[in-house]
Amino acid sequence: MRTNTTLNLLVIDDDQLYAEGLINLLKSYYAEVNLGFLDDKEELLKSLRHSWDVLVFGRAYDLSFTDVVAIVQEHNIDLPIIGLMSDELADNGRNQDGLPVIIDGTMVKALVAERETQVVMAIRLLHANLLARRQVGSLKQVLTESEQRANLLIKNSKSAVAYIDQGIHIFANDPYLKMFNFETMDDIIGLPVIDLIAGSDNVKDFKQFLRQFDKGNRQQVEFNSNSKTKDGDVFEVKLQLATAIFEGEPVTQIIIQQSGPSSAEIDKQLAAVERIDSLTGLSNRRGFEERLASLHQQVLNNKSHAGLLYIQLDNTGMISSSLGLEGVDATVKQVAALLDDIAVDYPVSRFRDTSFTILAHDISTQALKELAERVRLKISETLINVDKRTISTTASIGVVKIDQNAPAPKVLLERALEAINHIGIETSNQGDAYHFYDLSKHVSEDDSALAEYLVNAITDNRFELMFQPIYDIDLDRSDFFEVYLRLPLGDTENTILTPNQFLSVAKSHNLLGKIDRWVLINAFKQLSTVRKSHPEARLLVQLTSASLVDKKLASVASQIIKAVGGPAGALTIQFSEQDIRNHLTIAKSQFAALNQVNCRLGINNFGSTTKSLDTAEFVQPHMIRIAQSYVTDIHTDDNLDTIKSLITEVNKLNINVLMPYIEDAATMSVSWSVGARYLQGYYLEEPSRTINVV
Secondary structure: OOOOOEEEEEEEOOOHHHHHHHHHHHOOOOOEEEEEEEOOHHHHHHHOOOOOOEEEEOOOOOOOHHHHHHHHHHOOOOOOEEEEEOHHHHHHHEOOOOOEOOEOOOEEEEEEOOOHHHHHHHHHHHHHHHHHHHHHHHHHHHHHHHHHHHHHHHHHOOOEEEEEEOOEEEEEOHHHHHHOOOOOHHHOOOOEHHHHEOOHHHHHHHHHHHHHHHOOOOOOOEEEEEEEOOOOOEEEEEEEEEEEEEOOEEEEEEEEEOOOOOHHHHHHHHHHHOOEOOOOOOEOHHHHHHHHHHHHHHHHHHOOOEEEEEEEEOOHHHHHHHHHHHHHHHHHHHHHHHHHHHOOOOOEEEEEOOEEEEEEEOOOHHHHHHHHHHHHHHHHHOOEEEOOEEEOOOEEEEEEEEOOOOOOHHHHHHHHHHHHHHHHHHOOOOOOEEEEOOHHHOOOOOHHHHHHHHHHHHHHOOOEEEEEEEEEOOOOEEEEEEEEEEEEOOOOOOOEEOHHHHHHHHHHOOOHHHHHHHHHHHHHHHHHHHOOOOOOOEEEEEOOHHHHOOOOHHHHHHHHHHHHOOOOOOEEEEEEHHHHHHOHHHHHHHHHHHHHOOOEEEEEEEOOOOOHHHHHHHHOOOEEEEOHHHHOOOOOHHHHHHHHHHHHHHHHOOOEEEEOOOOOHHHHHHHOOOOOOEEOOOOOOOOEOOOOOO
16 A cells, blocks of 8 residues: 655665666555665765665675674664575574564564565565654654653742642642742652641542542542641642653642733743753753744845854763763753853754754854864863763864855754764764864755855855957957856865856756856956957857846846947857757847847857757857867868868858867867868967956
């Protein structure tokens, strides 16, 4: 039976067809099946950053089944594992009845790969068990947090509240103690609740009331009576009973009111308590997430800078082993106080059991890194006292910058955790370090990161332009330059991306038009300066399909041409032949509009379609730039005849021809004779960051 759930299946094997066969079988049971496939250790470590439901292990390049189990356990991931083997090897993993030695909710070992029915059944059962564990874990967390909130609310409540077990007091808050004139809780622990009821009839009725409640009768949960203090003073009260959890055990909660707070006050107190961590007094995860959402919106609106520090204590497992939960709690409390002192201007939260967050507003990247280092150093230097013993701890700190182009808060948090994982890998899980999430180092593996980096490049002028001279045979000079766009990543390897590496992502995020506009404006800033000494200098700029269909392009081009001044012909805009073919009618109108504002036009990669000459005749460009395939092996007779024929036909249309990709002397010698007006290539001159007119 198909369910509405999604299965994220990770397969480690050297046979992808086998994995795809499993997917086909599993599609009968799931709304969606997502497959992760790999066969070596490095890919496994990367994949474990994502969430998987079941791991199926067959054969791998540098991994054994034991290796995989060890890696999953080392990363503390709840990931069910199925081990597949051949018939011969599987016998070693079976008992005397022929069944796998290990069959439980987290592992099935020694299934035969060819028996796909058994494998599918194992996947289904392990996945169902995983979903149940996750649900139970969530429910336990909800129950624990509810108990913490309730107990904290009760301790701080103005109402008189106590917990009773089988009619005996086991806890009472201060208002309850004061109501009955008890000085400390020790005075009331173990005292029967009926000892506080005045009058024999009231005692008898209250016993019956309490007995019915203990049997599960919830029709009557209030009891009006007279109570008495330990000194014998009698007063009228209203008692309310409710079920509760105290220290993990079911108890009965009793509230005694003479005049209680309004429901609005209770709601306000509860709302505040729900955002406070009971152990440290810091904001809890819910409070942090609300603050992060608020800060994120503030940064977007004000175009300011902020940062997130995710602080994970390193050696809490060792502390727990030697000192138990008391040692962990003491460590958490002292680190919380330490962080509150260090980050006095910024909100600190306890995010999880042994992790904290700091949200820093109006802070530079350098100051954010300095804060992280200060926190790391202070934690490592601090001695923590736990019951006559002194211990220490260290922290791994993920640092994430929040700026006006920042993604959603959920993604920011994921990046902080990614930074923590990086520290674990770099330090072999020793920690005691901070890692700044550098967006530029993730653009090659994450399209959303690349898109964000592109937005930052537009906003902060991180793109670079290169200018390559074009030799004009008719005028015998090289003051015509083609503009090339580059995107430096700013990493230690000085990586530079070319448009073919990022334009597809830019297109999917609607950034092509903005990038084109950036290129036009910044290229002509340089040309404007050069034209003061070389007034005939001009540029050839490649634009994308987004600009080809942009009705405002002619207006933008007109403004740029007027701003740069000087003789006509300063700007030639070229579009790829394929883009023009895809938008032929629009291209015709766009070329006409650009012509009217004295903008010259070109077709790039000309000759790449079967209707190149028809396209040129239809849109009437001023020049065409021949596709690279025509220039390759131009010195051969066939290729030379082909390009000569093409250029002859283009010249008949009164269109100039640019011969690019002249990379050697042989190509250069031939290029003079083919009828092109313009020559360009590395053999003539390489691109440079400035416009150099010779």
